[in-house]
Amino acid sequence: MAELGPVLEVLLGGLMSGVLYSLVALGFVLIFKASGVFNFAQGAMVLFAALSLVRLAEWLPFPLALLVTVLIMIAVAWTVERLVLRPLVGQHGLILFMATIGVTFFLDGFGQTIWGSNVYQLDLGIPSTPWFLFESLFPGGILVSPVDVFATVIAGSLVLALSIFFHGTRIGRALRAVADDHQAAQSVGIPLNQIWLIVWSTAGIVALVAGMAWGSKLGVQFSLSLVALKALPVLILGGLTSIPGAIVGGLVVGAGEKLAELYIGPLIGGGIEYWFAYVLALAVLLVRPQGLFGEKIIERV
């Protein structure tokens, strides 16, 4: 514990990579909240969005490529709603979940077929040289990656915007109503199809943001779709239905796994970072199945 500097650096790095997990988890939460569907395809959507953006940016100016990618993600949302959700309305959650697994593999394959399967560099114009903070306080300062800072700012504003949207607007209220009870929502005249289109489009845009952040860090490639697996413990920790939960869950997982690597890692020979989050999630499941911030499971007795 002698050197606080490196510990802080690890903690900060962990928190910021946690934000990146949160960005992916956010997409899951949005769709689960509004349609009760656990959208396994969120990771594939991240990959698809990032691939579209990076390939389009090769011919188009970046802002235009971004706009076209947003439109593509809305088109994906529309297609999924039309071809998958609408025919399966009223079916059991597990059936919808299986359907999204189908969508996952389709998007993974289709994306790589049309956009190519190499590793592409995504340059957001963010300086890649790290910043050193508090150099006067700690010897050598604390190393921070600008990309991580960028992701944190974006994620923070996304969460704020989404919370306002869900709790302060008519459409947001309707989204929560649909999440609670499809049929009742339909009976009061809330058009399910429009709501699903809105929510899948929003999740698509969140996927795009996540894809940009992850893509600029790792390069845009197939393994991007696997970040979805990292989002699972975040979801369990934060609760499937809570937007702030996705953020806090991400921070806890991000910081937790880095700190665990630092402190517990050496005792058992390292490598703890890869499974720590899952053990944490398991522990949370045992104690608090709805997650830290998930909606209480209301059961009248």
Place this chain on the structure above:
Amino acid sequence: MTAAAASSEPSPARAALEVNNIEVVYDHVVLVLKGVSLAVPEGSIVALLGANGAGKTTTLKAISNLLHAERGEVTKGSITFYGEEVHRLSPNELVRRGCIQVMEGRHCFAHLTVEENLLTGAFTRKDGRAAIQRDLEMVYAYFPRLKERRKSLAGYTSGGEQQMCAIGRALMARPRLILLDEPSMGLAPQLVEEIFAIVERLNKEEKVTFFVAEQNTSLALRHASYGYILENGRVVLDGEAASLRENEDVKEFYLGLSGSGRKSFRDIKSYKRRKRWL
């Protein structure tokens, strides 16, 4: 003067809802409604009676176009709401035109507060915040209990409060016709009386037409003006509420009364025989 004349003489009111010989099939094979016809005049309270599984809920869902989600389909006949074919309209368009259903078992949004629940009822409205706020106050005036619980999650309120919340939510859409499915389900008799009394007031004061599916025959016939009795997917009997209450068969089979002591089994058979042809 004219109003008095109209009430003294039951003039044939305009039909809010007409159901003409419909058949409903679930999953392409299960025939649930086998030719149901009925009419709900504007401004009335009409009861749809029958035992469990008679087809009451299916009838209501066919009207509000909510069958699709349960793989049900109207395969024959027609349903019109103020002359407009219902099957061409989505549930959303139907609510916009003033036909809304309060589903069996309340179906409040458990994770929304009571007030948010009520506001979702106004989803289809385009007449501005002020009008919606006025109607919210109107709903609270009819259901003062909802005002007390406005900030609590609907999932934590009592069954009676949830039923009130569901009816209030429907009122927020400014409906002309409310399809009320089994409002008495799981509620204490006193509470049920209270709810039916409010339904009657809404009918008189807010001019809302009600079509109520109910198992509790005596209760429904006390508050409705007309009744249809559904058995095995067919209307077996219909008439003015007062005459149904006096009907021997209704007394015997639905009200649990029998004026002339124990009936012999032959009479029951004759009733069943008659039913088959109706």
